[in-house]
Amino acid sequence: MYTQGLTEPGVRPATESTPDDAERLRRFEARIEAEEKIEPKDWMPDAYRQTLIRQISQHAHSEIVGMLPEGNWITRAPTLLRKAILIAKVQDEGGHGAYLYSAAETLGVSRAELIDQLLAGRAKYSSIFNYPTLSWADVGAIGWLVDGAAIMNQIPLCRCSYGPYSRAMIRICKEESFHQRQGYDIMLKLARGTAAQRRMAQDALDRWWWPSLMMFGPPDTASQHTALSVRWKIKRFTNDELRQKFVDFTVPQAQFLGLSIPDPALRWDEAAKRHEFGAIDWREFNDVLKGHGPCNRERLAERRAAHDAGRWVREAAVAHAAKRAARAVA
Amino acid sequence: MSDAHDWPLYEIFIRARGGLDHKHVGSVHAADVAMAIEHARDVYTRRLEGVSIWVVRSTDIVASDPADSDALFEPARDKIYRHPTFYEIPKEVETL
Ligand SMILES: [Fe+2]
Ligand SMILES: [Fe+2]
Numbered sequence: 174m175y176t177q178g179l180t181e182p183g184v185r186p187a188t189e190s191t192p193d194d195a196e197r198l199r200r201f202e203a204r205i206e207a208e209e210k211i212e213p214k215d216w217m218p219d220a221y222r223q224t225l226i227r228q229i230s231q232h233a234h235s236e237i238v239g240m241l242p243e244g245n246w247i248t249r250a251p252t253l254l255r256k257a258i259l260i261a262k263v264q265d266e267g268g269h270g271a272y273l274y275s276a277a278e279t280l281g282v283s284r285a286e287l288i289d290q291l292l293a294g295r296a297k298y299s300s301i302f303n304y305p306t307l308s309w310a311d312v313g314a315i316g317w318l319v320d321g322a323a324i325m326n327q328i329p330l331c332r333c334s335y336g337p338y339s340r341a342m343i344r345i346c347k348e349e350s351f352h353q354r355q356g357y358d359i360m361l362k363l364a365r366g367t368a369a370q371r372r373m374a375q376d377a378l379d380r381w382w383w384p385s386l387m388m389f390g391p392p393d394t395a396s397q398h399t400a401l402s403v404r405w406k407i408k409r410f411t412n413d414e415l416r417q418k419f420v421d422f423t424v425p426q427a428q429f430l431g432l433s434i435p436d437p438a439l440r441w442d443e444a445a446k447r448h449e450f451g452a453i454d455w456r457e458f459n460d461v462l463k464g465h466g467p468c469n470r471e472r473l474a475e476r477r478a479a480h481d482a483g484r485w486v487r488e489a490a491v492a493h494a495a496k497r498a499a500r501a502v503a
Numbered sequence: 504m505s506d507a508h509d510w511p512l513y514e515i516f517i518r519a520r521g522g523l524d525h526k527h528v529g530s531v532h533a534a535d536v537a538m539a540i541e542h543a544r545d546v547y548t549r550r551l552e553g554v555s556i557w558v559v560r561s562t563d564i565v566a567s568d569p570a571d572s573d574a575l576f577e578p579a580r581d582k583i584y585r586h587p588t589f590y591e592i593p594k595e596v597e598t599l
Contacts, residue, residue, distance in 0.1 A: 215569050490538065
């Protein structure tokens with residue numbers, strides 16, 4: 174999902190452990206088993222802390238980079254109301270990034286460090302934001318599918334065992350529903366519009382469908398960290414479970430729009446009570462994740478440019494605060 | 504590219520409505536208290552979530568240590584006589 178880079182090596186359960194740690198770990202796991210939340214100052218295994226730092230920071234980066242593809246359309250939104258809505262949505266995503274960096278900082282990393290990692294190209298963010306937004310219909314498709322997929326993933330995260338992450342997710346989920354509905358509303362208008370508008374909507378669905386399915390991350394068979402994350406209740410469902418749920422929810426919504434999902438293998442399995450769908454191109458996914466998607470370079474370049482352009486403002490604010498503090502003392 | 508240090512961290516407390524306590528909602532980075540309030544407004548009250556904001560430098564908060572939980576809170580556990588339900592009052596006695 175927003176944290177697809179977790180499958181690479183880097184997080185391993187602590188290797189050296191003292192009898193003391195074994196007892197702490199036992200108590201930690203008992204608390205998780207009892208559905209108690211773990212809070213910042215509580216003891217936690219290092220692997221738990223590291224997994225959370227990676228997951229929360231990747232999630233935060235995704236919110237921030239995710240502002241770019243939609244931000245592209247703020248000046249070109251077709252009406253003043255759509256422009257106001259899009260600004261509100263993009264601002265929400267910035268807020269989501271802020272909540273999440275703030276949750277990550279409770280684990281002992283600094284936001285500046287995390288942002289440096291992103292700008293240096295050393296951090297991951299969701300593959301989905303490396304695809305271009307070519308038409309207005311893409312703004313609709315993103316709200317409907319991308320925010321829809323995000324909701325599917327984020328609702329169980331509201332019950333994550335780590336308190337600050339869980340609370341940030343509750344706040345975020347309250348806001349996401351508006352994102353998805355405004356997207357579907359755009360698709361609905363286009364689907365009920367002229368033939369050209371319907372073509373636009375179909376074209377957007379054609380391009381965003383598969384990347385949206387990839388958002389849930391690698392298949393369970395290739396996802397090495399799922400087991401530990403599920404055991405520690407950082408994650409409640411596997412990638413494939415959530416992906417399946419997303420397909421089952423979304424197919425009828427596409428049908429209602431009169432649009433067709435670009436998957437010839439898609440069919441309803443009556444016995445299993447779920448949709449069968451075609452194979453995902455994992456090579457494309459891995460390419461995008463490694464930095465070779467259509468917009469990876471552009472996104473990072475834009476983030477860097479914004480960060481650099483804002484430097485003088487950050488420095489001036491610090492200088493101003495220091496001057497005023499000095500005057501207050503004098 | 505790296506900024507040597509970020510703005511200081513402030514903890515944010517918001518009063519949702521008149522009559523309620525301020526409640527901790529998260530944190531923001533800001534150069535000073537005035538900016539912390541502005542950021543808190545933008546980050547935590549975009550949908551009328553609050554009517555009042557408190558900001559406190561995170562480093563100014565002193566918290567109890569979870570390791571001391573037992574020493575701090577255990578003594579209250581066996582004092583059930585502090586709760587009204589501890590006392591059995593005959594049914595005939597009203598408004599008590
Ligand atoms: Fe978001
Ligand atoms: Fe969103």
